[in-house]
Amino acid sequence: MTVDLQLSVNEQIYPLTVDTRETLLDTLRERLDLAGSKKGCDHGQCGSCTVLVDGRRVKSCLTLTVTVDDQPITTVEGLAGEDGLHPLQRAFIEHDAFQCGYCTPGQLCSAAGMLAEAARGWPSAVTPDVAADPVLGEEEIRERMSGNLCRCGAYPGIVAAIEEVAR
Incomplete structure (x- = not known):
């Protein structure tokens, strides 16, 4: 079964007819030629998408x-x-927050979303006082970014880059 819809991606409108079983990742990569989001595990475990x-x-x-x-x-x-x-x-580049770069698009999008969540006062599992605004130190950033894996182990640079932008 197919459905007609409009996708608003990066402030551009794309009228499409898609199969109801099609994932957003496949639509972005295969139909819109936006290959930044990566297909890592295809099970929601790595976060590269x-x-x-x-x-x-x-x-x-x-x-x-x-x-x-x-x-x-x-x-x-x-x-x-x-x-x-x-x-x-810019901070990812300055802090050498990537090696192979495969996970970087997902890390960047996740970091942008995480910073917005923290700005709205959303606590994480390690936020000491859930009633107070979260302080984005290393432990807090690592917890909030835990759904994004880096096979190369560039975590120190990733955390440092996010910490810099959070300040």
Whole structure:
């Protein structure tokens, strides 16, 4: 079965007809040629496919395209603005927060979503006082980014980059 819908990706509208079983990851990569989001595990375990839907982090390999009809989607290709790289992208470069780079698009989108969650005051499992605004130190960042794996082990640079932007 197919459905007609409109995807709003990186502030562009894409009218599409998609199979109701098609994942957002496959739609982004195969139909829209947005290959930044990676297919790592295809089971929602690694986070390399992470994108933002209406500002919230989602694993696009587990998200059916039909469920995000007419919602704003941001991929790594849409993080940068007219005035250049997103602050997280600059910080990842400055802190050498990647090696092979395969997980980097998902790490960047997840970090952007995580910073927005913290700014809204959402606690994590390690937030000491859930009634207070979270302080984004190393432990807090590691917990909030735990759904994104890096096979190369670039975590020290990733955490340092996020910490810098959080300040």
